[in-house]
Amino acid sequence: MPELPEVETVRRGLAPVMEGAVFRRVELRRPDLRFPLPAGFANRLIGASIEALDRRGKYLTARLSTGEILVMHLGMSGRFTVTADSIKKPGRFHAAQNCAQKHDHVIFHMAGAHPAVITYNDPRRFGFMDLAAVADLEKCKHFKGMGPEPLSNQFSAASLNAALKGKSTPIKAALLDQRIVAGLGNIYVCEALYRSRISPRRKAGSVAGKRGERLCVEIVSVLRDAIEAGGSSLRDFASAEGELGYFQHRFDVYDREGEACRQCANPISRVVQAGRSTFFCSRCQR
Missing domain, CATH: 1.10.8.50 (Helicase, Ruva Protein; domain 3)
Incomplete structure (x- = not known):
């Protein structure tokens, strides 16, 4: 399972095309991942802008203009792929093999300064996505009782x-x-x-x-x-x-x-x- 460094690496790769961008369209290829997707998931995202893309532990969190947080977990085999002409690859690592398109389960079409298509692919479907209220984030089932971030001032x-x-x-x-x-x-x-x-x-x-x-x-x-x-x-x-x-x-x-x-x-x-x-x-x- 991806740990903090892997999730942080993914966050940094997604941030340039997600922060400040708007969900123009959301494709759901299936109604569930590890768990069923939240009711009205696509409609609750479409038209919302992402104010900040953060990480909490092994989770990605996108703060939305609607007052909700998009919570994303990669599970064992989940990965996001960015398709955008304006984004350059780091070029420091070996290239990954392509995932079969049949495992493309959720696709975000983002509008903004760097329009992009963000595809969530997950062969094993151990990952999941959820929506939570911003005000209740630390009390929600995913983060309740979670310890401090090791790279924050709260950890000593x-x-x-x-x-x-x-x-x-x-x-x-x-x-x-x-x-x-x-x-x-x-x-x-x-x-x-x-x-x-x-x-x-x-x-x-x-x-x-x-x-x-x-x-x-x-x-x-x-x-x-x-x-x-x-x-x-x-x-x-x-x-x-x-x-x-x-x-x-x-x-x-x-x-x-x-x-x-x-x-x-x-x-x-x-x-x-x-x-x-x-x-x-x-x-x-x-």
């Missing part, structure tokens, strides 16, 4: 230590809890724990003091590095320009079982925690 060593205090679950599992910090997933939790030299098996409540400070710094660092690289292209992720991210070539531990640790040459280990693969160096991480 103090806030992380407070959220982890007293927790006996492994730190790996705790960091995957969106109530602790928003947007983290399996890839970047593994990488952040490696960079901060913390064992994924350590009890979350014991990650305090200097460990907590180090972890906070490395969470932010790994996310910023991944965003700069355009995210990680594992299986289905691609940016809005149809490009693949490059951060997977910089993984220190994720998906490197048996390979040498970059610091000590010890083989990278893999264990299963709560049904998810965890990659780490048993020598460097304590």
Whole structure:
């Protein structure tokens, strides 16, 4: 599933053609994605302008002139593709393979300074779209109880230590809890724990003091590095320009079982925690 850096990469690709633009036409190729689309979905979008395109955790949010927020989640295989002559591709990443058109489920025809067609393609249909009132956004089912954004001023060593205090679950599992910090997933939790030299098996409540400070710094660092690289292209992720991210070539531990640790040459280990693969160096991480 795309994590924060992948979703942020998509947001940055969509922003030039969505912010300030108006939904001229909305094509719905089916009535549902993972869940049924909201009642009157197309009609509630047509004619509305997008005042801002933001991200909350792993979600994209488009604030509309109608007082509603368009909430979008990519699921496992969802991607947006922008077709617009005025938008240039970054040209830094390998080109992605084209998705079959039969999986084009929602198409936005945008009018504005950069007219564009934005196609949502999702072979597995684990993604979804919803509409929520702007005033009730943080209280809606998608965001209620969600933790702070790790790249915001609300995230700090103090806030992380407070959220982890007293927790006996492994730190790996705790960091995957969106109530602790928003947007983290399996890839970047593994990488952040490696960079901060913390064992994924350590009890979350014991990650305090200097460990907590180090972890906070490395969470932010790994996310910023991944965003700069355009995210990680594992299986289905691609940016809005149809490009693949490059951060997977910089993984220190994720998906490197048996390979040498970059610091000590010890083989990278893999264990299963709560049904998810965890990659780490048993020598460097304590």
